[in-house]
Amino acid sequence: MANDNSSTTRRQVLLGSSAALGSAMAGCLGSDDQNNSENGTGGTSDSDEYEVGYGEYQTTVSAADFPEELRVYAVQTGWSNWDAVMEEFESEYGVSLYDAQGSSGEALQDARSNARNPTYSAFNGGYSFNLEAMNDGLTTDYKPKNWDTVPDALKTDNGHVTATRQMTTAVTYRTDVYEERGLDAPETWDDLKHPDIAQDLAFTPPHTANGLASALSVNRAYGGDLDNLDPVIEYHEEIAEHGADFRRNIEGDVTSGEISTVVEYDYSGLNMKYNVDEIGADQLDVAILTGPNGEEGAMNVPYGYALLEGAPNPEAAKLFMDYVLSLDGQKKFFDAYVRPIRASELDQPDEFPDQSAYDDAEFALDQEELVSKQASIQNELTDRTPLPGAQ
Structure with missing residues (x-):
């Protein structure tokens, strides 16, 4: 957080x-x-x-x-x-x-x-x-x-x-690190599979609301649903090969440069970019991602x-x-x-990503359906993911 x-x-x-x-x-x-x-x-x-x-x-x-x-x-x-x-x-x-x-x-x-x-x-x-x-x-x-x-x-x-x-699932990344590595700003979940991104990419664990939304965002982007988590597990398998993991309380890891990319909420990245003195606003950016072919890939979480x-x-x-x-x-x-x-x-701050990015990628789940399946989804994600730090 x-x-x-x-x-x-x-x-x-x-x-x-x-x-x-x-x-x-x-x-x-x-x-x-x-x-x-x-x-x-x-x-x-x-x-x-x-x-x-x-x-x-x-x-x-x-x-x-x-x-x-x-x-x-x-x-x-x-x-x-x-x-x-x-x-x-x-x-x-x-x-x-x-x-x-x-x-x-x-x-x-x-x-x-x-x-x-x-x-x-x-x-x-x-x-x-x-x-x-x-x-x-x-x-x-x-x-x-x-x-x-x-x-x-x-x-x-x-x-x-x-x-x-x-809040909405988003990706926060170190723009200065991406520039040093010759990387373009991420636009789709496929972009995060690049070895130079996945090597220090972090998700939050699935037992948190944030981590559950991140997993379901990836799952949705690749055609999965609440009854089929194979797409997100396969995604985790690909990025695990290059060093991606689960972490909590990772602001210090981002500001220190230990990790260059984190999947959290739009709030987390924007607040870090504009409200945290340990890092310059020009060193961070926040992206709302779609699936590889423009599929919805950013879960809105109340x-x-x-x-x-x-x-x-x-x-x-x-x-x-x-x-x-x-x-x-x-x-x-x-x-x-x-x-x-x-x-x-109220007046929304101008610093949020363009509304068109939300329109293209954002989706919401029926909360009653989610709650009926939430515990089993979290257990399956924890049991099946190859990324370290899920517990």
Whole structure:
């Protein structure tokens, strides 16, 4: 996962510190996305109350019931600009967020293991992992404020799971290294088979939402589907001969030049290119790839959240879920090049790849079908891939 710490970044300078602290949040018995700047400088006291929820879920929560620290799975520094979201939420409401490092798969396993005595208040991660948590009976219903702005296909009617953002499988590569090796910018998945690229090419492991999407993107590009993973396994066999592998937390490997090409999300590469000081923006680029003959090859992956059944601190969790889906919270995602679920209401940064690249390559899967097959797909990928580091 790319590091997007909350220190001043190149993009924040360019945007005139658009992510600066001090903007007031929705809440305090106000209307949708109304800020509280007229009420002071933020912060909270035990007497403060906030209106949360959408429709029949509208209710009032009291700061007297808030904990000093709230735990939400996979809300973590270094990913999706949660740093800025966490800092702003604490500044406004006085509730800090536990830095919950871990993948969607690890979060789901922990939630299952602690189902009888949950220590986290909400589940956050890949949308399909949220559906798995719901199907396991781990979640409860809650429709956050602005639930009606989320596309129907990216929320459950029962109010258990709501999408908050989305990412697309992409390739991030070192332009300076490619130039030194006489390599052209990659356009198709076939291009990554070149020995001078595959020698230091990395994927993320298939037990993560990111790694699963990468594998399914390659699989789709070569004619596979959720019931046929042979194409991606054959692809792995070809690139394994030249040194490709699976890795996690690889930003340092990219910035140091240890690897020149990584398959992650568009967010990861764009955030590294524009928000990480350890490497120049001109040393990196991000490509959305098709199959060898123009086939779709870039999976669009929604991420979301769900309130956990019987979990502690539901009042603070509801307030946090509302903030994430507010326009203030959604803007924080765009600051790190994560496409928020309410992107159509905001100005998309110009730094994203051209929309035509997405139009040519992007595809989405039925999330209910994916979740029904996800565990078996991950197990098969882990068992069959010849690339090292899959576990």
